[in-house]
Amino acid sequence: MNNTFFFDELALKYSAELKMSHISNPSIEFGLKFLKKINSASDSTNLLLSPLSVIIAYCMVLEGAAGETEKQIKEVLDLDEIDNQHGGISEIIKQVIMHILKFGNLLVGNTIFKLKDTFVQSLQTNYSADAFNEDFNNNGKNVMEKVNSWVSENTKNKIATILNEPPNPDAVCLLLNAIYFEGSWLNPFPKRCTHDKIFNNSDGSTTKVKMMLHAGRYHFLESPEKKLKIVEIPYGENMSMILVLPIGDNNLKKMVDNLDSAELSRLIDSMTRTRLDSLMIPKFKLEDKHQLHEILPSMGMILPFDRMSAEFPKITERLVYISQSIQKALIEVTETGTVAAAVTKSACTSARAPSKVINFIADRPFLFFIRDNLTNVNLFMGQLNNMSSIQSL
Incomplete structure (x- = not known):
C-alpha cells in the first residue's frame, strides 16, 4: 500500500467535509426563518422545503450579482460570512454537489440575449450545470417541455413538471436546481x-x-x-x-x-x-410548492426581484431581475425508507x-x-x- 497516497486521500476527504460543513448553519438557519415566515400567516400549515436546493439555486444567481443585490441574497441565506473565511461559496457548493446525493443544475438561455461567457463557464465549472440556448419567443412550448423533461429525469419522475406554461419571451434565462434523495x-x-x-x-x-x-x-x-x-x-x-x-x-x-x-x-x-x-x-406522502419570488422579498431579499434596482451585471449587458422563482418538493416515508425530491427554479x-x-x-x-x-x-x-x-x- 502506498501510505502517502492513503493519507493524502484522507486529507482531501477531510478537507472536502470541512468545506461542506460551512453550509450546515445556513441550511438550518435559513430553513427555520423560512418556516417561521410561513407560520406567521398560518399556524396549521404543512410544509416541505429543501433549504439546500434554494441555497444552491441562489448561489448560481450570486455568480451574476453585485452590490446590494448580492448582499441581500447572502444575508437572507446566511451566506454573508463564508466568502472571507472559507475560500468562497462556489467552491463549497462544488464540493456539496460532488459528495452529497443526486443533484442537477440547469441553465437555459434565451437566444435573443447574450449571456456573458464567464457566467456560463462558472455555472458549468462550479455547479456542473447543463446548459443550452433556446428561442423563448418562438419556441416557448419546446423550452417548457425540455425543462419539465429535465426535472422529471433528475427527480426519477417524482416531480413531473416545474413549468405549467412557456417562459416569458422577455426572460433572459432560466436557472434550476434539482435534488433527489432515496434512503x-x-x-x-x-x-x-x-x-x-x-x-x-x-x-x-x-x-x-x-x-x-x-x-x-x-x-x-x-x-x-x-x-x-x-x-x-x-x-x-x-x-x-x-x-x-x-x-x-x-x-x-x-x-x-x-x-x-x-x-x-x-x-x-x-x-x-x-x-x-x-x-x-x-x-x-407530502408535496409542497413555494412561490419564492413572493416569500423571499418578505424575508429581506427585495432587490433581486426589483425590475429597476436589481444588479446582475455579470449575467448580461442588459438590466436583469428575477421575475419568478419556484420550488416544488415531495417526500414519501414508509416502512422501508424515504424518497424525497425537490426542484428550485432561479x-x-x-x-x-x-x-x-x-x-x-x-x-x-x-x-x-x-x-x-x-x-x-x-x-x-x-x-x-x-x-x-x-x-x-
Whole structure:
C-alpha cells in the first residue's frame, strides 16, 4: 500500500467535509426563518422545503450579482460570512454537489440575449450545470417541455413538471436546481407492526393514520426545559431523519418560534444512544410548492426581484431581475425508507420490560429534517400539522 497516497486521500476527504460543513448553519438557519415566515400567516400549515436546493439555486444567481443585490441574497441565506473565511461559496457548493446525493443544475438561455461567457463557464465549472440556448419567443412550448423533461429525469419522475406554461419571451434565462434523495432505513420498520392510530391535528381535529412501529436503540433526547423530544432515525450512507416533537403544553408553532440554528444544533448534538420501547411515526406522502419570488422579498431579499434596482451585471449587458422563482418538493416515508425530491427554479415492542419506559410517539404535529451526518447539512425539512390533508401510503 502506498501510505502517502492513503493519507493524502484522507486529507482531501477531510478537507472536502470541512468545506461542506460551512453550509450546515445556513441550511438550518435559513430553513427555520423560512418556516417561521410561513407560520406567521398560518399556524396549521404543512410544509416541505429543501433549504439546500434554494441555497444552491441562489448561489448560481450570486455568480451574476453585485452590490446590494448580492448582499441581500447572502444575508437572507446566511451566506454573508463564508466568502472571507472559507475560500468562497462556489467552491463549497462544488464540493456539496460532488459528495452529497443526486443533484442537477440547469441553465437555459434565451437566444435573443447574450449571456456573458464567464457566467456560463462558472455555472458549468462550479455547479456542473447543463446548459443550452433556446428561442423563448418562438419556441416557448419546446423550452417548457425540455425543462419539465429535465426535472422529471433528475427527480426519477417524482416531480413531473416545474413549468405549467412557456417562459416569458422577455426572460433572459432560466436557472434550476434539482435534488433527489432515496434512503432505506438502517433498521426498517416491520410491516406487520404498522397499525391504525389517531393523529391529533393542530386544529383540534383527529385523523386515523397508518402508524409505523419499532423498538431499539436510537440517538434520542428529551428536554423538559425546552418541552421537546428529538430522535434520529438512520438511513445507510451517513444520512438520517431527525424528528422533533413538542411535549407537555408545548405546540409546534411555539416550539419552532423558540428555536434558532445554534439551539437546534446543540440539542441534536446532545442526543445519546437510548433504548426506545416504542418509536412510532406515521406513513405519509407530502408535496409542497413555494412561490419564492413572493416569500423571499418578505424575508429581506427585495432587490433581486426589483425590475429597476436589481444588479446582475455579470449575467448580461442588459438590466436583469428575477421575475419568478419556484420550488416544488415531495417526500414519501414508509416502512422501508424515504424518497424525497425537490426542484428550485432561479421491530415491535420488546417483551422485556425495562425499568423505565421511553417512547417517541409522533401522533401530533412534529418537525422533521433529512440530514447528511458528515457535514450536518440539512437537505430537506418540514412540518406535519394536519394529517387530514396528507396523502396516506
